[in-house]
Amino acid sequence: MDRYAVFGHPVRHSLSPQIHTAFAAQTGQALTYQAIEAPLDGFAATLRAFIADGGRGGNVTVPFKEEAFRLADRCDELARQAQAVNTLRVEPDGGLSGFNTDGIGLLRDLTQNLGVELRDRRVLLLGAGGAAAGVIGPLLAAGVAELVLANRTAARAATLAARFAGQGPIRTAPLEAPGEAFDLVLNATAAGLGGQAPAVPAAAFGPHTLAYDLVYGAAAAAFLALARAAGARACHDGLGMLVEQAAEAFWLWRGVRPATAPVIAALRGAA
Numbered sequence: 001m002d003r004y005a006v007f008g009h010p011v012r013h014s015l016s017p018q019i020h021t022a023f024a025a026q027t028g029q030a031l032t033y034q035a036i037e038a039p040l041d042g043f044a045a046t047l048r049a050f051i052a053d054g055g056r057g058g059n060v061t062v063p064f065k066e067e068a069f070r071l072a073d074r075c076d077e078l079a080r081q082a083q084a085v086n087t088l089r090v091e092p093d094g095g096l097s098g099f100n101t102d103g104i105g106l107l108r109d110l111t112q113n114l115g116v117e118l119r120d121r122r123v124l125l126l127g128a129g130g131a132a133a134g135v136i137g138p139l140l141a142a143g144v145a146e147l148v149l150a151n152r153t154a155a156r157a158a159t160l161a162a163r164f165a166g167q168g169p170i171r172t173a174p175l176e177a178p179g180e181a182f183d184l185v186l187n188a189t190a191a192g193l194g195g196q197a198p199a200v201p202a203a204a205f206g207p208h209t210l211a212y213d214l215v216y217g218a219a220a221a222a223f224l225a226l227a228r229a230a231g232a233r234a235c236h237d238g239l240g241m242l243v244e245q246a247a248e249a250f251w252l253w254r255g256v257r258p259a260t261a262p263v264i265a266a267l268r269g270a271a
């Protein structure tokens with residue numbers, strides 16, 4: 001059986017094993033997928049041992065995405081832009097290819113599952129970490145009217161925006177005053193993991209705003225409650241993005257595209 005895994009720290013609450021096991025059953029692919037918690041200073045060694053033991057590829061989550069980018073022998077354009085890798089594939093020559101499927105996952109969930117039109121829309125992106133870096137390129141490529149980046153640590157947003165300046169209308173704004181009523185407000189901060197919402201004002205939301213948190217379940221509750229109270233039209237968490245980025249990884253490994261809707265529905269049902 002071909003072996004795959006998700007590497008993170010912590011990782012035991014990851015839904016990825018469930019998602020990829022469902023994809024494999026649905027498409028008749030013979031593979032196993034496990035969650036591996038690597039020591040904070042031991043990701044490279046853990047990955048090497050996994051590959052030596054027959055590992056064919058893996059997903060990478062917090063806090064190892066930047067290290068995975070440096071470890072990969074070659075990376076696709078989206079990973080290069082993000083300087084972060086969330087999917088690794090062991091090639092027949094033993095080389096390690098790196099990909100970033102987060103942006104594709106977010107865009108598929110927004111446009112295909114939720115029916116959101118991105119072209120000419122004003123988008124506010126909260127956060128400037130690895131998740132934000134992974135979604136900026138695809139959002140700009142989708143033709144948004146403007147992408148405003150706001151982060152608690154303003155300097156980090158400025159650095160990230162400068163990296164993408166040649167690719168479309170991106171600018172930064174203070175988190176506490178990002179501008180008026182955006183069409184789409186995306187929370188790519190980790191604030192929800194501590195039960196908090198980022199300090200974004202109600203004025204950023206209006207009756208036409210769709211609010212979307214990249215985290216899912218209980219961790220998305222504080223931001224989505226803030227958005228709802230501020231009058232947002234619709235509020236969604238990032239479960240669909242999680243399944244869509246996984247589907248893209250599955251396709252990169254196996255050359256087969258699983259159906260995502262039944263897996264999203266099953267996970268929602270179990271939540």
Ligand code: NAP
Nearest residue numbers: 127128129130131152153188189190191198214238241242
């Ligand atoms: P990261 O690199 O550690 O960045 C964390 C970001 O959150 C930074 O911008 C940080 O701001 C901000 N932040 C943390 N606590 C905050 C608070 N209390 N108030 C305001 N801002 C706060 O993490 P990441 O890799 O970008 O991941 C962010 C989240 O996205 C994670 O929770 C992750 O699970 C989620 N994610 C979901 C998917 C999916 O498929 N659904 C995919 C990727 C990531 P500072 O710069 O000021 O520290």
